[in-house]
Amino acid sequence: MKVYQSNEIKNIALIGNAGSGKTTLAEAMLFEGGVITRRGNVEDNNTVSDYNPVEHEYKNSVFSTVLYTEWLGKKINFIDTPGADDFSGGVISALNVVDTGLMLINAQNGIEVGTEIIGRRAAELNKPLIFVVNQLDHDKANFEQCIESAKTNFGSKVSIVQYPVNVGVNFNAVVDVLKMKMYQWGADGGEPEILDIPDSEIDKANEFHNELVESAAENDEALMELYFDKGTLTEDEMREGMKKGMIACDFFPVFCVSAKKDMGVRRLMEFIGNIVPNVTEMPAIPTISGREAKCDPNAPTSVFVFKTSIEPHIGEVSYFKVISGKIKEGDDLTNINNSIKERVSQLYVIAGRNRERVSELVAGDIGATVKLKNTKNNHTLNCKDCDFVYKDIKFPAPKYRTAVKAHDDSDDEKLGELLHRMHEEDPTILIEYSKELKQIILHGQGEFHMNTLKWRLSHNDHIEIDFLTPKIPYRETITKLAQGDYRHKKQSGGSGQFGEVHMIIEPYTEGMPDPVMYKLEGKDMKVNLRGTDVTELSWGGKLVFCNCIVGGAIDTRFLPAIQKGIMEKMDEGPLTGSYARDIRVVVYDGKMHAVDSNEISFRLAGRHAFSAAFKNAGPKILEPMYNIEILVPEDRMGDVMSDLQTRRAMIMGMEVEKGFQKILAKVPLKEMNKYSTTLSSLTRGRAQFTMKFDTYEKVPNEVQSELLAAYQEETAEV
Incomplete structure (x- = not known):
């Protein structure tokens, strides 16, 4: 593989709600770029990205997967991320190192709660978004509803570049209002036939084209003057305006695909290659000291490790982004976080479990190496005389806790080692060895998150564990x-x-x-x-x-x-x-x-x-209170509110946020056991919540009496 220069590299993340088709789109992009010769599918467990046994078991992405493809002389690094909120750590780590997000929207459902939350995370990191409406070949697909919900949630920045001609099971054509052509596919998808727009669509196409011209012109004063003078813009001028709009996060283009049938994927990749900003066109990365690390291959070498995985027969694989300079095989770098020297013995570009060895990677590129001694997630490796240090990736606070115990006491030490390894792979898994509670407490993002961990321990590592109800860290006072x-x-x-x-x-x-x-x-x-x-x-x-x-x-x-x-x-x-x-x-x-x-x-x-x-x-017992924020569709508000009342919740406020209801409440930790599962059941998976410790407050008298009785019974047994 050739060494791509910084201005030839595009870094994107495939993001979106579970079921939106990210892994299927990733497969089509790899196929179109020639990285694979045959497209797999999720049902047959033969896709490039979802290659872990647990992902085969659940038919869902559990880990983020680093991939690459080549198109129009450009290298496109892309990261396929999980859609389930339980595995949001993979989404967050990916968004921290890419420059653009491809937000997939399930054409049946429009903007879902998960889509909105991921969009909020992208906005916090100032990442441009491209909306990709997928599954337009489904009989319940509704493109207009998707656009309406996208504009409700993301505003007027949403701009149609393509719209489908025939939504539903017969979907095979889109009108591209940037090219002002119709793209039509055969039954096998792939390369389209490019046609003139039919008379029945020309008025609609012209309307969307004019809106797109205005959106492109708004992002540059010179283009705006040209638009006022000429009444339109050329395709190249529109490209320039769209790129500037994306860099400023003021322009969200919309594309149409059927990833499963490989329809629309080539045109999407062409847009990525021609218009999506390359790594040199994006803002420099700030360091902890306040200086900026520019994406310059001639600058001192500095790389940031954003992901770690443990691969069978290989061991620890460290995934990194080259922030500045160049990295070559055999380079000696210093881990700025612990002052330990590391030798980069091997360099790879990654497509799932497939690795291709390369001799060099330049600023902006994403790659991997193996067998580093003491380098973990969020660590920085620098060359001599470079002291850049980057902010840690900030992961969400846990929303679920459970106690864990090995079936066999002789496995306790091994269990501890495996849990530590799982934390390295997924930083949203937190392990607490609580002397106070005399339990090992696991903290995660949900019950599915923890059940996945249990499955991996059982099937991959042959250790059986039990989940126990976690004790509450009460406090006593007078x-x-x-x-x-x-x-x-x-x-x-x-x-x-x-x-x-x-x-x-x-x-x-x-x-x-x-x-x-x-x-x-x-x-x-x-x-x-x-x-x-x-x-x-x-x-x-x-x-x-x-x-x-x-x-x-x-x-x-x-x-x-x-x-x-x-x-x-x-x-x-x-x-x-x-x-x-x-x-x-x-x-x-x-x-x-x-x-x-x-x-x-x-x-x-x-x-x-x-x-x-x-x-x-x-004497009084105090219990930990947590602030929770629940984002829920309006039609499920009543069920969620009724459930909160049974949990001794204090409602602190309610707001409307981008088409969803947001409930703010304070709830005792004791009442939050398995709440993520209950909320998912109440809302059919359409609600999300976050929780954060607030304070300790006195328990009600009846609860104190129950706790005292339980403690007396427990100590009597001992």
Whole structure:
């Protein structure tokens, strides 16, 4: 394969809702570019991109797949991405390294919730979009509805370049209003017959052509002046305007295809080759330091790793984009993230599981290498004297959590290694080894996401696992002031143990005044603050420890031991064994012995005094609350709202967003177990949601009673 120069490289991502036909289009593009000689199909498990066993099992893309094809002397790198929101990590990593998104639209459904969400992600990254209306040969296809919903969601930037002549099972022709020709295909698709537009379509074609001319002219003042002078633009002038509009994300062209029949694919690839911006025409990539890394093959070499996969018989494959300079086989580069040197022993261009070895890749190109020692996703490899560092790809927060346990305890260590590997391949899989909950918690994007992981462990790695209901990381606190004291005394021959501690505990809030006066048992008691130690707790909240000892009742050298004893009980709260937080402790009195007092004595005295006070201080369990944002079609609003009411949700607001209803709510984590599955069932897969931790709040009394009873039963069994 020849070495393509930067101005000959186009990078695109195939994106869209599940079922829109991305993998089928990818197959047609590979076939038309000569990379493969025969088109596969998803049903027969022989496509180039969906080559993993789990993708064959589910007939869906699970991973993003890097591909390339060649057309009109250009190299088109493209990434086939999953459509299911459970695998959105592949979409996000792809959009971060390509320059343009090909947004496929299922002609039966128009803009779906998944389409809108992916479009929002593309907009956040300032990526131009091309809309490709696919499956126009389906008997329920509706092109007009697709365009209407696209303009509702994406605005007037949506501009028709092609429209179908005969939508439905007999689909075989489109009118191209840029070329002002009709393209017609035989039963096998492929190369079209290019015809004059028939009289029955000429008025409609002229109307869309004039709209396209205006859209192209709007993106350049000089073109606008030409348009006013001449009343039209040439095809080359329109191309120039469309390219500028795409770079500015102000022009979204619409194309028509039947990917399964290979109709319209060549013309789409021609547009990509002629008009879609190449890598040198897109904005430079900003570095963390604020400098820009220009796509210049003569600049210092810098590459960014955006994807990792584990391939049988090969091992770890690292996929990267050359941000600047050139990379050659045998180059020694430095991983700027960990200062480790890496040798690039082999370079490949990728078409699914097929790899073609190349000697060099230049700025803007996408490739892969193998067996790097310590380079992972989001790492940067630079040549000597280059210090570029790029922002990490930002992945969505988890929406689903489950506990996991190996069937066989002897597999625990291997399971940990495999989960870590899966996280490297899919950063949206997060593994939490929770000492607090005594569980391994998996966080992901949905139940389908986790079931896919389970399938892979079972079928690929021969480890059987169980999913368990994950425990909730509750917190404990107090709601009122209480006093506690304890004397620890032990004598067993020789030196003994003695320590006595008197303390007051009270709820802590930010900005509360220093302790001065308390009322205990109806009597006022003044305290003299001598020192304060504030501990930021690793699990959230604070412990504020106040030394109010007077007259040397307790030597200051024993105060750290008292505080340590308190922390031991904070680490395992008296109510449910959960972490305690947001408490101020005032140690105001005590006793010690000249011989028998030591650190262990005061640690135990502090621990027991705190525990006694805690139980009398109106103890309360706190639960984690999450903000959720649900995007749902209007006809499913009632079902979703009714379900939220059963989950103790507080509705914070409702908005209309691009044809969908957006519900904003605050919900306890306890009530969100398997919510993604429920929401999908309620809306037939047409709704999406995100969730993010907000705060801890007190549980209702009835919930607290249930939790206390459950904890007592659990500890009794132990």
